[in-house]
Amino acid sequence: MSLMRSFLLLLSLAASLLATPALAQSDAATLRPLINELAKGKYSETEKQIGALVATGDPQVAPALEALSDGDLYARKADGEVFIIKKAGKAYTLIDPLTMETAGEASKREIKKIKVNNSLRRVIRSALGSLTLMAPDPAVRMAAAEAIFKAKDPDGIEALDAAIAAEADDGVRKKMEEARAAAVLNSDMDEAAKLQAVSTLGTMGNRDALSRLIAVQSSSEGALREAATTEITKIEKSIAAWDAAQNIWYGLSLGSVLLLAAIGLAITFGVMGVINMAHGEMVMIGAYVTFVVQEFIRSSAPGLFEYSLFIALPLAFLTSGLVGVAIERGVIRWLYGRPLETLLATWGISLVLQQAVRSIFGPTNREVGNPDWMSGAFEIGQMTITYNRMWIIVFAMLVFAGLMLVLKKTPFGLYTRAVTQNRRMAASMGIRTPWIDALTFGLGSGIAGIAGVALSQIDNVSPNLGQGYIIDSFMVVVFGGVGNLWGTLVGAMTLGVVNKFLEPYAGAVLGKIFVLVFIILFIQKRPRGLFALKGRAVEA
Amino acid sequence: MARSSSLLYLDGVSVSFDGFKALNELSLTIAPGEMRAIIGPNGAGKTTMMDVITGKTRPDSGEVFFNGTVDLTGEDEASIAELGIGRKFQKPTVFESHTVWDNLELALKAPRGPFATLFHVISGAEKKQVDHLLDLIRLGSKRNELAANLSHGQKQWLEIGMLLAQDPKLLLVDEPAAGMTDAETAETAELLKDIANDHSVVVVEHDMVFVRSLGVKVTVLHEGSVLAEGSLDHVSANERVVEVYLGR
Amino acid sequence: MMSSFLFRAMDARAGLFLAIMAAVIILVPACNLLLPEGSTFHVPNYAVTLMGKYLTYALLALAVDLVWGYCGILSLGHAAFFALGGYAMGMYLMRQIGTRGVYGDPILPDFMVFLNWGELPWYWYGFDMFWFAALMVLLVPGVLAFVFGWFAFRSRVTGVYLSIITQALTYALLLAFFRNDMGFGGNNGLTDFKDILGFDIQADTTRAGLFAASGLALVLCFLICRAITRSKLGKVLVAVRDAESRTRFLGYRVEHYKLFVWTLSAMMAGIAGALYVPQVGIINPGEFAPANSIEVVIWVAVGGRGTLVGAVLGAVLVNFAKTWFTAALPDIWLFALGGLFVVVTLFLPKGIVGIVSQGWTALRQRKISEDYEAGSDEPPSQAPQSPASPANVSPKTSSSTLPADAEPQPAE
Amino acid sequence: MKKTFAKLALAGLMASTIAGGAFAEDDTIKVGILHSLSGTMAISETTLKDAMLMLIEEQNKKGGLLGKKLEAVVVDPASDWPLFAEKARELIEVNGVDAVFGCWTSVSRKSVLPVFEELNSLLFYPVQYEGEESQRNVFYTGAAPNQQAIPAVDYLMNEEGVERWVLAGTDYVYPRTTNKILEAYLKSKGVADEDIMINYTPFGHSDWQTIVSDIKTFGSAGKKTAVVSTINGDANVPFYKELGNAGIKAEDIPVVAFSVGEEELAGLDTAPLVGHLAAWNYFQSADTEANAEFIDAWHAYIGDDNRVTNDPMEAHFIGFNMWVEAVEKAGTTDPDAVIDAIVGVSVPNLTGGYSAMMPNHHITKPVLIGEIQDDGQFETVWETSGLVVGDAWSDYLEGSKDLISDWRAPLSCGNFNTVTGKCGGSGS
16 A cells, blocks of 8 residues: 555656756665665664755655655665565565665565654654655645644745745645744744734634644744734634534434444334343344455455445345344244243343354454545544544434335335234234244344444454443433334434533543433433323323 | 212313324213213223323313312322222233232222231231122132133123222223123123112223113213213214214 | 231241251351361352352342332342442441551551542441441442332333333443442452451351351341232232232322332342352442343343242352353353253243242142131232232233334333 | 252252362362453453463473473353452362462452462462552562553653643553552653643443544644553554544554553554554564564464464463472472562563562563554564563552562561551551
8 A cells, every 4th residue: 555655656756856857866876875774773863864865855765765654664684775665475575765666575584674663754754745745646745735734844944935836726735835834833933924824823723723823822922922822712712613513423423323233122122022132242243244254355355345344234134134033033932922031031142142253253352444435534624524433324324214114115114013013913914923023033133233334343343342232222222212213213312412412521431320310310201211102002 | 060069070171192182172070879881982082081080191181070179180090099989991900910819809998008018917807898799790719710810701800899899989990891791791781780879880881782781871972072961862863973883 | 917927928838948048057157167178068168158149149139039020120220239238338348457458548448548539538437337337238229229219110110111221220330330539449349358347257257157147138038028928018019010000090009019119129139239248358340230130130030030939049040050150161151051041031931930839839729728718818829820920921912912002011 | 849949959069069079189280260251351361361271281291390280270250350259269279279370450350369368379460450569479470550651651751752641541440540650750750730631431432532532632732742541451442443533643642552452453453553552561573582482382372373462471471480480499389388489580581581570579571662563563662771670569659659568588568668667558
């Protein structure tokens, strides 16, 4: 991956070279020894060496630095020559850091990694920033500007001025100006320039700007300090408003996790009346299916990794669903009419399933990776939205809608409702009630399985996965009102949002306690949950 | 009839469930010592009316008075039962894992508090009364049988027996003849008539033969309010009643 | 009145139970203390503590059975009362350590010293006195149960809704006690006890004494439960279990009855917890875990719901199985335990006692009935489907017509 | 009814016969392994059970101990703390083991302490812990706070220039104590109150959105910020996932963890976490012969080349070898003799040096700071020049700064007060 980036970078650099002949050119003969120097000495010396490389101002050194930062730069033990390494299984391909040509292979013993730590990475990041400001790819320029912003290195101002003048893309230019402002505030330029910079940061208006401004505020006096203070107040005010929105988002996100965990239970427990203590294990099975799918993809079709979740979804549904059907046919069907016994039996089943998974997959956490589209975050205003949370909310809604459709619009849904409402009547109308029971239970379990796929993206995949969700799931279903899917939806979202609004004030632990007390009190007020059925039918 | 002289007085009672009006401005008065039959098609509000009287359902509006003075809308089931209103359910509801004897003993008029029952020792008088009731409901030979093992009709009787054991002023009896053979139905009618000698009784019933055999004033409910009132012949002649019953 | 109340608790079966308990209470400590280690009949210390622990579990199971088996209140949070009783006892034991803690502070427990607590929090006052701690063992679970029950039963929270909020209760307490800020030692809980009432807690004699105390407490509570379940109150409870609203229409204030047994049961659970702590030597928030409460329900179900002996038996047997499995099959014991639960529910729906007594009482039934008619006020006991056995007699009707017209009532 | 009681009696009888037969002299030396194989802690502890089985097997290949074979006795305390005490008693009384290797959480150790004291047996405890304890029958082969936390903070302060600190932990005794120590330490280094944020979360906390965003906010105050994480096992995976997704890079806000090792990382895609730190006394990446051998043996034993090794495994490795050596030195497995013999015993560790058992029953260890790599391993970026002696009683806590521990005669005291000159804490 990083190598790929290096290549791109090189291409862009080559192009930028043509575009900016003004930059000093050095040939490979002078650069190569400098690069080889990287392999010598401790971090502090490596840092100096990086400085020396950057001082050449030659973009050709960028790939080497990039590789160093990524931990792909190695030195050949025999002659101290430094190469970029590309790993493929046990083989290590050597690539010349300047020409990017392959220079043979080596075994692990023949080469030595050049160690890098956080502070070195920071140095490299800012160095690369000033080297790549003129790259043709706007994304690279953007990244460069951002790197300078973070480094706030006054030496970058000159390069930035040149870059801003040449910049065509408004977004990138804005970022460069912000970077320049950050650098200016860190320099010894005059007050006017700094005041200007403060106002630029004020317009920027996010946490990064705030962070810089606070630093300015504490280190300056007079007009500059005042200006910074004004801007800080402004930003803080806007951030406070965004914080509320962010909290709602967090709440919805937590709510959708609860919804996913609970929705399968809303069927097996809410609709069928089976106190299914093994529900959490169905979620766990779904998560392990995801793991297996990803393992398989990693070993035989790495290209499909981005789609692994889509492949896992139907498989998880089927696997958990089948386990559910098996449980229903094997155990639960003997216990209809003895609902409490289902509690005991499914508790037993949950122990067995946990131990089975522990025996098969081992007791430790298994790695389920996030595909790229599930990774990272984007920002709306001052709100950070992570992709995985966003997709989980979307997914939860889709699952909910899909389930509603199945239950309301399909013959199967009709049968299910018929059987759960009046078994005898349904049977006498020719519905094969045992199969509807099995399939309904399978559906609930299957839904739990696909919830597991989603939860594998944010939580541990371990034999204990299910245990963590079972209590919350029951709370949600009961709070929403047993037997009512809409209740489950509203219940999950309410609990999520309430929890997230309490958390900043009370802390995570107390917040959760308050939510539980809230549920207890709420049930006093509405003994049958949020969406209780009313009427004479409700016989105590 | 005036509220003050009535045993049970309902005026303008309405109850709705999620928009559905189960009772709609229902007004009904039962005099002390009266026996009244209430009929009406399914969904006419008969059971809801019972629920309102016994405190199970709170009316949205309207007045419910017992003995002319006690406002029943403010009381719960237990205190209404203690006031002297007994109720038999549509579906016979007895304590299935208790014996017939225990069912009656539980129903006997006695202090109802937990500590009173904890230290309760059954007295000779109480035993006698249970024996008497057993004879009355013809379950003397089944006294040690679990209620669960009784036939449907026997359960109905047991429930009536429990009702009598409470010695209420007013009995609300919901479909006492449901699921009974003709012979049993006739016997039940006789039993009720006996009871009516010293109690007020409200009987809800579908079975016209049964109602006729009671020979009392009939109230017809429809869509939550009184449609007609009078003797059975009188209401049978009412066109609206016929229309409602035939479902047009 | 009182004498007849207690007398009611006695009959042949109770007598048998009491005889066995008496034998256990006397023999186990005696065989532990008096016989030399080499003797075949010597009971090792290990077994004494273990069985002592089982007895406290049995008492907890008894408490759960009283509310669940007889009154139909399925508590998935009884471990909370158990743990609260345990904490009350634990606090007493902590205060008894005095200067023998690692920091030697005469007042503050160790965990407060190293977390820099300045002084003893007010709620620790009084726990240096045994009578106060003993009172708290009863009062803390009792008052909590009373308040919780007063609200819940008055609001007519029933069935699964009640079960879930009891679970919420214990879960909330779990989280609360995990907090180190609460001043109960956080996750580590209370440990390192030295002595109880002046006796060294690690001494064999103390251990035997605690074992006997647990046995006596169990016997006493068994008798109380028995007296209750065989009184008219007991009949009302069963009536509530089987047809709550019918009971109401008979004029019984169901919430008072529930509150009474609920509070009593919580106090019994508290006693069990208080006896448990000195025997295992630690009390920590893990005891509040909802899974623990569910497990207690399972003991009762395995033994036989609605039979007091069943609860005791179930607790002892399941825990013995657990002890044995975790040592004999450490890697796969969950298969065995999980399998046990499934098998019991499928094939022994009334628990072990249900199966055993079915055959036994069938023979006795007639005779008892005759006695009864002859004038005893005791009703026939333990008929195959007597008041004491679960109300499985007509469940088909209640659960085959699920939502819409009747909401699922999974927890009776 | 009789039958049921017969069963009850049988149960008791079985328990007692199991117990009764236990003391038969065997020609093996029994070693107890007390790690949870089920429940919440199985995730961490099962590996240690396997590691111990491997070590015992290897020792037997070398001919056993004192001419006898070693026999492992494995029980499952099921992450249930009182059960730990029960099982410990069972191991010692019923199975007659001579030493027990086990426990992970502090509470499990606290739970078994009285048992080991009463029955005078040996416990080797392999996990980093909060300190504030020294017991005659227990050997602490994991790190004390001064062997992990303080060097890590020093590193961040000196190498990364961190000025602002988030102390985030799971709410239990180890993070509480460690954070107390760190807070005192940071303040002694001149860090202001407002530059320290302390946050506690419950066990198994899985929704980190708010806290991660708080950290971000805290970090945007214009000073270099770092997170010191004492977040416990299970909660780490969602924490790091949230961290990665929220774009908190190690270069900006590094996180140094004391409870995250190779095993925890095995459940994670570490690419977004490169550069975050952990402080341990051992990393699998340690480049020594001994370590390579150990890893090979582990892979061969477990039959999976992808299984990782971690610090507590090394602690068991050290502890086991120390015990073996001490038993050989004493010529017996008698606990008293071993306790006397083991102080001063020095065995090779896996990072290229020797670890010695100190009189306070803690051991000497090097402290390594590692950065997470994208292959789930750590790369050592800093290490102490010499070995650090485990300090049972922290110098930064009010109650314990005057205490020392020395189990050699004539002192033989775990909490000797150097001010009052008495054994038994700070009291009179």
